[in-house]
Amino acid sequence: MSDVSVIGLGAMGSALARVLLKSGLSVTVWNRSPAKAEALVAKGAVIAASVKDAVEASKLVVACLLVYDTVYEALEPAKDALAGRTLVNLTNGTPAQAREMAQWAATRGADYVDGGIMAVPPMIGQAETLILYSGAHAAFEAHGKTLGALGMARYLGDDAGLAPLHDIALLTAMYGLFSGVTHAFALTGSEKVPAEEFLPMLTNWLGAVMTWLPDMARRIDSDDYRSDVVSNLEMQAAAFDNFIAASEGQGVSPELIAPMFQLIKKAVASGYGDADQASLIEMIRSRQQ
Ligand code: FVH
Missing domain, CATH: 1.10.1040.10 (N-(1-d-carboxylethyl)-l-norvaline Dehydrogenase; domain 2)
Known part of the structure; x- marks a missing residue:
């Protein structure tokens, strides 16, 4: 098992994974184009053979993809593995999309926390970098230390739509x-x-x-x-x-x-x-x- 799995290794997902590794956490990564994982593997990340393997590797799954549709598409083969895990979605989207995804996660038995990153990739990991969260409060608290490694975590409430708002x-x-x-x-x-x-x-x-x-x-x-x-x-x-x-x-x-x-x-x-x-x-x- 890893401490955290990161799904999506674009500019932002890679920065998130890099900082999590740097803070001493074990990190499993997955990306549609596997080549983007190479630099992270060199720093100690474990590359998952499939998105399902990535989800199964950790209780905390952080997704950072282009748009919400790509999150659904990427997680489709892993949706049955989400039960009992926390999905933290840091993909940019609308309040309505976040609320819909919270429902989608709930029907799969997962806790859902939505997030908004108020930073560009080089700012990830700096204490003053603001990252907004909303959604399942207990899950946010349970993973507070890990999420805190990415920046200043600010929880806005139970409604998943509040962070994107x-x-x-x-x-x-x-x-x-x-x-x-x-x-x-x-x-x-x-x-x-x-x-x-x-x-x-x-x-x-x-x-x-x-x-x-x-x-x-x-x-x-x-x-x-x-x-x-x-x-x-x-x-x-x-x-x-x-x-x-x-x-x-x-x-x-x-x-x-x-x-x-x-x-x-x-x-x-x-x-x-x-x-x-x-x-x-x-x-x-x-x-x-
Ligand atoms: N970069 C920034 O400055 C901003 C700062 C604030 C937050 N945003 C949001 O973060 C999300 C990800 O942004 P990004 O910068 O990582 O974006 P890209 O570098 O373009 O990477 C996109 C990733 O999404 C994957 N992806 C795209 N389509 C699919 C799909 N159909 N199935 C699976 N994955 C998909 C893409 O994979 P690949 O092209 O490498 O295979 C990348 O992992 C975003 O919401 C920003 O608004 C960033």
Whole structure:
């Protein structure tokens, strides 16, 4: 028996297996393309001849594959071996997919824990690397030490969908930041300002913007969009006209920032002209929430 089996040895699965080995655990590995196991075998991993052998080798099975469909496909020949084991799925997916997989695992007698890795492969194993988990609590606790070797393990609750929900929320925030930053670099670059020269000004500004987030969170939690507003949406809509015109004038497509402009205009048209930026959430969320 091994301490843990890792199914999927892409960039992330290999990093997970490497760190588990480095922390002194015995690790069995399986990958659709077996060649990817070679480097890990050289470091002490045991390569399983089949995915069923890999599942049978450990009480803890960690899967990290491309998408959920590939998890079902890969585990199909091993599904009857899952009983009495814990499946920790670190594959990126949706909350609905995670809940469905928790059901699928339950019908096979397995405990299911879903996970979201807030890191790129070289960050695995660092104490500050955040990995989100949700699902079977007792199973998470039982394997806490092993999972803790991968990074800072944060358990979010029994609902398997919570880890992917928070994962996707954090990733969408990151992509929103990338959108604005890419546009900003394009604007300054249109006048040949090197990105590295603009960078300190940009990071200082983003640091100042971060200090506004607690107020935004408070407003959202309390539906308070109109008290003490210092930058209302009507003013922002007028300024945004300039952002679009300046971009086009500098030969920069506004496509990364235009959706925000559309939303601000929609909010103003819906009566939020005197409200704070936080009120934009009312334009995108369903009122059933
Ligand atoms: N790499 C990253 O920066 C991110 C960081 C955050 C978390 N993501 C998610 O982790 C999952 C795996 O990502 P990855 O980086 O390991 O991805 P790849 O290197 O492309 O490896 C993909 C593995 O999936 C296997 N696979 C694909 N299709 C199948 C299939 N039909 N049956 C069995 N296995 C399959 C693939 O096998 P092979 O091509 O080597 O034979 C790899 O093991 C992912 O959800 C990220 O969003 C990573």
